[in-house]
Amino acid sequence: MLKKATEIEKTRGMAQGEYIQPSYGDLKEKVGKILLSSLERGDKVALVLNAKKETSYLFADLLKLPFKKFNENNHPTIIANLDENVGLPRIRQHARNIREELEKEGTFLDYITGGLDEYPQTGEKAAELLKDGSFDLVVVAGVPHALPIETVPGVSIAVTDGPRLVEPLKKLGYDYVVTELDAHAKTLGTSEVVPSDFGLVLRELMNQEILI
Numbered sequence: 155m156l157k158k159a160t161e162i163e164k165t166r167g168m169a170q171g172e173y174i175q176p177s178y179g180d181l182k183e184k185v186g187k188i189l190l191s192s193l194e195r196g197d198k199v200a201l202v203l204n205a206k207k208e209t210s211y212l213f214a215d216l217l218k219l220p221f222k223k224f225n226e227n228n229h230p231t232i233i234a235n236l237d238e239n240v241g242l243p244r245i246r247q248h249a250r251n252i253r254e255e256l257e258k259e260g261t262f263l264d265y266i267t268g269g270l271d272e273y274p275q276t277g278e279k280a281a282e283l284l285k286d287g288s289f290d291l292v293v294v295a296g297v298p299h300a301l302p303i304e305t306v307p308g309v310s311i312a313v314t315d316g317p318r319l320v321e322p323l324k325k326l327g328y329d330y331v332v333t334e335l336d337a338h339a340k341t342l343g344t345s346e347v348v349p350s351d352f353g354l355v356l357r358e359l360m361n362q363e364i365l366i
Contacts, residue, residue, distance in 0.1 A: 175318075175321060176317035176318050176320075177317055177318075177320035177321060177333075178317060178320070178333050178335075179314075179317075179320045179330075179331040179332050179333045180330045180331060180332055182332050182351060182352050182355040183355055183359065184330075185311055185330045185332050185352075186352065186355045186356045186359045187359060188291075188309070188311070188330065189291065189293065189311065189356070190224065190356070190359055190360065192290060192291040192309070193221060193224060193225050193228050193230065194224075194225055194228075196225075196227070196228050197228075197290035197291055198231075198287070198288065198289045198290045198291075199228070199230040199231070199289060199290065199291045199292075199293070200230060200231045200232075200233060200283075200284055200287065200289045200291075200292045200293070201216055201217055201230045201231070201232055201233070201293050201295070202233045202234070202280050202284070202292065202293065202294045202295065202301065203216070203217060203232075203233070203234035203235060203236065203295055203296055204234075204235055204267070204273050204276055204277045204280055204294060204295070204296045204297050204298065204300055204301055205235065205270065205273065205295065205296025205297060206270055206271070206273045206296065206297055207245065207248065207270060207271075208248065208338070208341040208342065208344065209296065209315060209337045209338060209341050210236075210248060210249075210252060210270055210296065210341075211248070211251075211252065211341045211344050211345075211346065211347050211348050212315075212334060212337045212340055212341050212347075212348045212350050213295040213296040213313060213334070213337075213350065214234075214236075214252045214255075214256065214295075214347050215347050215348065215349055215350040215352075215353040216293065216295050216313065216350065216352065216353055216356075217232055217234065217256055217261050218255070218256060218259050218261060218347055218353070219353060219356055219357065219360070220259075220360070222260065223360075224360050231264045231265075231287065231289070232261065232262070232263050232264050232265070233263070233264060233265045233267060233280050233283055233284075234263050234265075234266060234267065235266070235267045235268045235269060235270055235272060235273055235276035235280075236249040236252055236253050236263060236266060236269075236270070237249060237266050237267075237268050237269045237272075238250045238253065239269075240268055240269025240270075240271065240272060241269040241270060241271040241272075242271070245269060245270050245271050246269070247345075248270055248345075249269060249270055251345050251346065252347060255346060255347050256347075265280075265283050267279040267280050267283070273296065273297045273300050274300050276300075277294075277297065277298075277300035277301035277302070278300075278301070278302060280294070280301055281301050281302045281303070281305055281306055284306045285305060285306055285307075288307070288308075289306075289307075289308050290308050290309065291308055291309045291310075291311070292306060292308055292309070292310050292311070293310075293311045293312075293313065294310070294311070294312050294313065294328075295312075295313035296313070296314075297314075298312035298313065298314055298319075298323060298328065298331075299312075299314075299319060299322060299323055299326060302326075303326055303327045303328055304326055304327040309329050309330075310327065310328045310329050310330070311328065311329065311330045311331070311332070312328040312330070312331045312332070313331075313332050313333075313334060313350075313352055314331060314332075314333055314334070315333065315334050315335070315337035315338070316333070317333055317335070319331075319333075320333065332352050334350050334351055334352065335351070
């Protein structure tokens with residue numbers, strides 16, 4: 155798994171050899187409106203968590219959003235690498251904590267691709283599910299460059315913690331990329347889902363939409 159992770163970074167991530175200009179990506183409000191408009195129209199939307207270790211507590215915030223309240227007739231499909239039976243005890247506990255918190259909020263996973271330590275291969279499994287599902291819009295949070303988005307049709311959004319991953323992700327085929335800064339610092343020592351910047355923007359947009 156470590157060998158595969160290294161290969162992904164060298165061929166699809168930041169370790170490709172040349173200097174990559176840091177970027178904060180697309181404006182979160184703009185991308186948030188694209189996501190919410192897609193749900194509102196009745197488009198088929200998938201939210202994919204393909205995260206690793208503790209940072210999964212931040213990227214899982216996207217799955218906690220009250221999309222069902224926003225559009226009762228169009229729920230996004232949830233795909234996540236949150237298998238509680240895979241990995242070291244600490245990794246399994248992270249997955250268990252997140253799933254329990256999501257379920258308390260009424261969010262249940264439609265597909266489980268593997269464990270949090272398996273992100274190099276769970277991205278490929280998620281891509282297969284996405285191709286079979288014919289989604290109009292896909293959001294991939296965590297380690298989006300581990301998912302072969304170039305094989306998946308439809309509009310795609312990546313949520314990453316690396317400003318130097320924005321350019322590589324765009325080259326891979328993602329239409330939009332938003333960054334979550336300080337993901338490691340924000341999740342250090344936590345056992346609960348941490349609010350993400352993109353999640354906060356989406357919540358604000360959803361509140362505005364509901365009030366209109």
